[in-house]
Structures are given as structure tokens and as C-alpha cells.
Amino acid sequence: MIKIGVDGNEANVEKKVGVSVYAQNILKYFQKSADQETSFEVFLKNPPSVDLPEENDFFKYKVIKGNFLWSQIYLPLYLYFHRNINVYFSPAHYLPRFCPVPQVVTIHDVAYLYYPEDFRKKDLWQLKNWTKFSIKKANKIIAVSKTTKKDIVKNYEADENKVRVIYNGFEKPFDKLKIKNLNLNKNFKLKIKNFILFVGTIQPRKNLDVLIDAFAKFSFTNEDFKLVIVGKKGWLYDNIFEKVRNMKLEERIIFTDHVPDEELVWYYKNAFCLALPSLYEGFGIPILEAMNYDCPVISSFSSSLPEIGGEACLYFDPKNPDDLLEKLNTLQNNVVLRNELIIKGKQRIKDFSWEKCGRETLDVILKTVFVQRQSLSKTI
Numbered sequence: 001m002i003k004i005g006v007d008g009n010e011a012n013v014e015k016k017v018g019v020s021v022y023a024q025n026i027l028k029y030f031q032k033s034a035d036q037e038t039s040f041e042v043f044l045k046n047p048p049s050v051d052l053p054e055e056n057d058f059f060k061y062k063v064i065k066g067n068f069l070w071s072q073i074y075l076p077l078y079l080y081f082h083r084n085i086n087v088y089f090s091p092a093h094y095l096p097r098f099c100p101v102p103q104v105v106t107i108h109d110v111a112y113l114y115y116p117e118d119f120r121k122k123d124l125w126q127l128k129n130w131t132k133f134s135i136k137k138a139n140k141i142i143a144v145s146k147t148t149k150k151d152i153v154k155n156y157e158a159d160e161n162k163v164r165v166i167y168n169g170f171e172k173p174f175d176k177l178k179i180k181n182l183n184l185n186k187n188f189k190l191k192i193k194n195f196i197l198f199v200g201t202i203q204p205r206k207n208l209d210v211l212i213d214a215f216a217k218f219s220f221t222n223e224d225f226k227l228v229i230v231g232k233k234g235w236l237y238d239n240i241f242e243k244v245r246n247m248k249l250e251e252r253i254i255f256t257d258h259v260p261d262e263e264l265v266w267y268y269k270n271a272f273c274l275a276l277p278s279l280y281e282g283f284g285i286p287i288l289e290a291m292n293y294d295c296p297v298i299s300s301f302s303s304s305l306p307e308i309g310g311e312a313c314l315y316f317d318p319k320n321p322d323d324l325l326e327k328l329n330t331l332q333n334n335v336v337l338r339n340e341l342i343i344k345g346k347q348r349i350k351d352f353s354w355e356k357c358g359r360e361t362l363d364v365i366l367k368t369v370f371v372q373r374q375s376l377s378k379t380i
Contacts, residue, residue, distance in 0.1 A: 001037055002369055005085035005101075006030065007071065008042035008061070010092045012049055015232070015258050017201070019108055021285065022144075022168055023091040027053050029358025034058035038366070041085060043078070045070050072097045072130075087369045089361075093127065095134040102139040102372045104365050106166075107131065109144075109282025109303075110151045115205040118235050132156060139368050142166050142361060144283045147304035164364055167308075169354030170288035190254075190270070195226040196328070197271035197295070199264070199286040200278065202255075203234030207277040207300065209243065213321035214275075216247055218328050225252075230267055232258040268293035273331055276300060279318055284308045288352055291345030296338055298327045308352075312344035 010023035030040050031053035039058035042048075048061045055061060066074030071090075076098035079088070083100050090105045112119050112127040119127065135141060135156045141163045143149035149163045196215060200206050208229070215227045227249075244253050256263075268274070274290035276299045284305050290297050291312060299305045300318035309315075314331060316323040331338055 001039065002087070002366060003039050003041060003085045004030070004365055005079070005088040006040055006042045007075075007088075007090045007092070007094070008044050008048070008052070009070075011052060012044050012046060014049070017232070017258070018285070019092045022106070022108070024052070025169060025354040026091050026358055026361060029354065030362065031056065031059045033358070033362060038362075043075060071095075087365055087372075089365050090134070093131045093134055095137055097133075099137075102368045103134075103137060104140045104142065104368055105134045105138045106142040106144065106361075107135070107148060107152055107282075109148050109280065110155055111205060111280050111282065113151075113155055114280055118203045118205050120235060138162070139372070140164060140364055142364060144168050145304035145307055147307055148282045164360075166357055166360045166364070167352055168283050168285060168288075169352050169357045170285055170292060170349065190226060190228070191224055192270045193272050194224050195228050195254075195271055197267050197274045197290075198227070198229045198231070198276070199267075199274065199289070200231045200276070201234040202229065202231055202237040202240055204236055204239075205279045206234075207279045207318050208240050210318060210321045210324060211275055211277045212240070212243055212247070212249070212253065214324035214328065215253070216249060217321070217325050219249075219252055222332070225272070227253045228256065228267060228271070229253065230256045230259055230264060264289075265293060268295045271295050273298055273328070275324065275328070276305065277316075277318055277324065278302065278305065281305055287313065288349050291342075291349050294342045294345070296331060296341040297345065298324065298331065310344075310348050312341060312348040314341070 008027060010020050011027050013020050016024055034040050034056060035058055042061050044061055044063050045067060047063055064074050064078050071094045076096040079099055085101055087101050088099050088103045093107060095103050095105050112124055116124055135158050143152055143163050143165050146165055149165050152158050152163055153160045198211060219225055244250060268290050273296045274286060276286060278300055280303045282304060287297050287299060287309050297309060297313040299309050299313045299315055301315040302318050306315060314327045316327050
């Protein structure tokens, strides 16, 4: 029997975006896969929230009290004194300072190296130093895209054979949500297919300046259109709101903050398109979510985004708002192209699923145990 220890804290939060969505779906797959041959102990700082997968005979939660430096002090102490797992998996960058068993870690991106201004000083220090430690100590590293793998190898001189690319999935369970009774178009005076959608945290590397500039020009000839920005406030977001005020676009650009899943689905289903101008993304889940709901995607040609979108997106230079404007006009004036993108998007999402992501992740973890056991048997 193999017992896998897992850091479940990223999934144990109220508002799940990005890494938290990844961690939640990995835990769902682990819970479903747990049996007498492969069991899981999920370590948490706080009691599990109601939306985490339910415990069963082979999938258990273990609450280890302690907040400050939890992964570097409290968790290592527990692992030292108990030694009841065969392998440890962290779904988000940080491995414990001490661990008596092989370790696997997922690295989502290294945006903090390229855009340090997007991060608080404390978070930046942790990401730089703790990620470096994790990459060095991990027996195996999972990267969520080829772009992320390339960045890991380049910036941390990691052995590329140590890094396995496993793509994220996307929220298929959204399909089960009931959204018929939502009247968001009335709340914000939106017209169906007459608004451009952005989904993501409001911070500098999301490059919203370029999107706003392009939208301002687009709205000169498309007065009924609005821009809907869905996402929580991140770091250094004040400049974006000030820009909108200075351009007198408060009535045309809507900031929703974080929204429940059913509202997000409504936006995807009714938007003219999703516009993603990011300068850097480790993966880009909104691309797949949009494609799942027949929402055409216009994406920046940067980092992992072309890797994820393939031929099912229109791409633009993220530093050129006029290029984005051209793509918006092209999409509006070409119904055939719009339909082609929707069809290609439906085909594209078949390459990504949380089922596949979970299966491949578990495979990496189990193989790490087998390699360790083979190594030990040779030394005996």
C-alpha cells in the first residue's frame, strides 16, 4: 500500500481562483481514486471547508495547527514525528523544509521573476526563495505548461528530465449550474453579445491598460458595447480604476469583482468575446472556460497562451492596442470566422480535462515512490 501526503491548503479557501481551482480538482481526483492500494492524507491548517471532497476510508484530512511558516515549521515537525506517508505532494510551489520521503511539487508559473512589481514584498521573497528550495529538493516537478517548464529550467538550472508537463483542465462541472434565472444583463444594462469580457485578477501583468485603450477606440464606432472585467483586485490595481475615470468610461466599463460560478458562466455564454491581454500566464484557464461556452477568444501572443489556445484563438501583440482593436473589428465583421473559432474551441477543449490532469499527476507521484524503492533495494 502507498500512502500519499498532500498539502490541501490552497483548496481550503472560500474564493477559489487559479491555483485554488487546480488544487480543488486534484483533490477531487485523489478522493475518487483512493482505495486500499493507494490512500491519501491531506494536511490542512484549518478544518476542511464544506466544498472539499468528503473523507472516506482511504482519503482523510489531518489538521495541523499553526499559521506562521506552517509549511516550514509545523508541517515538518509533524512529518518528523509521525513518518506515516510514503511520498509528499504539494500542488503549489512550497515543499516543507524537512520531509522523510520523496517529494513532488507543481510549479504554475514564475511570473514573480518577470513581473516582481505585481507582488507584495513578503510574497515575492517567499516565492523566490521557497520555490528555489522546492525545485532543488523535489524528486519530480510538475509544470502546468511547456512555457512554465522552459522557465523553470532557464531560471533555476533544473534538470529538464526532472520536470514533467501536465496541463490543467477546466471547470466542466459548470455545465450543471442553473443560470436561467440570472438577470445580469438588466443589472448592468448589458445587451447580449454586446459586451467584451475579461476574466482574471486585476494587476499589472494582466495588461488591462492595453485592453482599455483598445476598447475606448472600439467604442467610438460601437456605442452599444461595454467592457466587463470579472476578477478580484490584486496588487497595484488603483491605476486601472484611475485610468477608467480619466477616460470617462465609468458607464462603459464594468468591474464586477469576484463572482459566483453561475454568474461567470452567464458572462461567458453571453459575451461577444473573451479578450485576454496578459503579458504572462503559466496556463490561462479562462481560455478553455470561454471555449466551453461558445465564447470566441482573442488572446495576446505571449507566454503559454498560444500553447493553450492553439488555432482556436485570434492573437494580437500584447503591447499594441491597435492590433487588439483590429482583431475586435475583424471578429465583429466576419461571422464565418466567429463560427469557425467557436467550432475549433469546442474541439480544442477535448485536449484538456481535470480527469486527465489528475490521472497524470497521480502517475508521477506513484512512479516517484517506485523509483525510490528501487533505489533503496539496490543499496541493500
